Amino acid sequence: MTGAAWWEKEAHADRRPFLVQRQRIRRVLLNWFENEGFLEVECGALQVSPGNETHLHAFQTDFVTDDGQSSLFYLHTSPEFSCKKLLAAGETQIVDFARVYRNRETSQLHSPEFTMIEWYRAGADLATVMKDAVTLCQEAINALGKTAFFWKERTCRAFAEPEFLTLVEAFDRFAGIDLDSLLEDRDGFAAAAATSGIEVSADASWSDIFSAVLVTKIEPYLGMERLTVLYRYPVCEAALARACPDDERYADRFELYGCGVELANGFHELKDPEEQRKRFEADMALKQELYGERYPLDEDFLASLDNMPDASGVALGFDRLVMLATGAPSVHHVIWTPVVV
Numbered sequence: 472m473t474g475a476a477w478w479e480k481e482a483h484a485d486r487r488p489f490l491v492q493r494q495r496i497r498r499v500l501l502n503w504f505e506n507e508g509f510l511e512v513e514c515g516a517l518q519v520s521p522g523n524e525t526h527l528h529a530f531q532t533d534f535v536t537d538d539g540q541s542s543l544f545y546l547h548t549s550p551e552f553s554c555k556k557l558l559a560a561g562e563t564q565i566v567d568f569a570r571v572y573r574n575r576e577t578s579q580l581h582s583p584e585f586t587m588i589e590w591y592r593a594g595a596d597l598a599t600v601m602k603d604a605v606t607l608c609q610e611a612i613n614a615l616g617k618t619a620f621f622w623k624e625r626t627c628r629a630f631a632e633p634e635f636l637t638l639v640e641a642f643d644r645f646a647g648i649d650l651d652s653l654l655e656d657r658d659g660f661a662a663a664a665a666t667s668g669i670e671v672s673a674d675a676s677w678s679d680i681f682s683a684v685l686v687t688k689i690e691p692y693l694g695m696e697r698l699t700v701l702y703r704y705p706v707c708e709a710a711l712a713r714a715c716p717d718d719e720r721y722a723d724r725f726e727l728y729g730c731g732v733e734l735a736n737g738f739h740e741l742k743d744p745e746e747q748r749k750r751f752e753a754d755m756a757l758k759q760e761l762y763g764e765r766y767p768l769d770e771d772f773l774a775s776l777d778n779m780p781d782a783s784g785v786a787l788g789f790d791r792l793v794m795l796a797t798g799a800p801s802v803h804h805v806i807w808t809p810v811v812v
Contacts, residue, residue, distance in 0.1 A: 489805045501568070512554070518547045520767050520768060522552070528575040548572065554567060554591055555782075580732060582810055585806065586790055594782070601727075622732060622795050626730070627694050628696055631697035631698070635699075636693075637701075645688050664683065669683050692731065704725075713740065730795055732795060736785065747776060
């Protein structure tokens with residue numbers, strides 16, 4: 472946001488219609504979760520680990536006791552670890568309208584502090600929570616008496632039949648790249664990306680190339696005219712999802728898009744603590760190499776996986792959903808007290 476401070480009366484008056492609609496959508500979605508039998512939970516933001524994905528950056532703080540002893544904590548980037556511990560404790564359907572915090576993120580689509588709707592269904596497969604995510608988008612738009620999302624002159628009809636695309640199909644359609652044949656071929660992937668018009672540096676990793684192609688060639692074209700569900704990610708791009716039973720090179724992960732904007736990210740959850748530890752350690756090693764830092768592992772979380780039931784879960788960016796539903800120009804227009812940096 473630029474210009475007047477958000478708290479000045481004229482600036483607030485311009486944003487207020489979006490904020491009022493935000494509250495209307497929130498009430499409708501909470502009602503949907505309650506009718507579906509979900510229990511609303513409130514996970515604590517202070518954690519011993521903020522999450523262990525390579526490119527997520529956290530805020531850290533010190534907890535100081537009365538006698539002056541200090542312990543390092545982080546603000547969570549997602550309530551995922553806590554939610555899964557609650558599943559291990561015996562909960563079966565939970566949702567958290569969570570305030571979450573991510574460093575190094577600010578743009579029309581990013582805020583350092585934002586609201587994430589995260590929900591889990593014990594005993595559910597990925598298709599079930601995919602349907603949840605689509606339904607929530609439709610509930611949000613219906614709450615405003617509309618039928619379509621709008622952003623930057625892009626339109627997405629909320630009630631049209633969603634499109635389902637695998638990553639292999641998306642790379643072929645939008646970038647002309649045979650992803651399936653390049654899953655273990657970094658150099659071949661780099662050459663294919665270059666042919667598709669993506670500049671690749673000599674030290675770019677396979678994941679760097681994947682992200683560059685996805686962000687540049689694919690994501691901007693998803694969710695046009697109808698919602699798009701992108702699924703079956705390479706397993707190296709789905710740190711907390713289980714491998715697909717029919718092909719362990721891929722993972723049971725999906726993302727939902729509208730108007731070229733990622734709205735939701737879901738997993739059929741990984742339950743194997745040894746495999747989860749291996750993935751976290753690999754991600755933290757890469758984080759150390761790229762950014763010169765790493766985050767500790769949450770040993771309680773890893774221990775809880777043995778007791779967690781089979782489950783699927785989704786994280787949905789509430790501010791982005793409101794932005795598309797209201798037609799606001801950025802997420803900062805739909806956040807009551809936006810962070811100004």
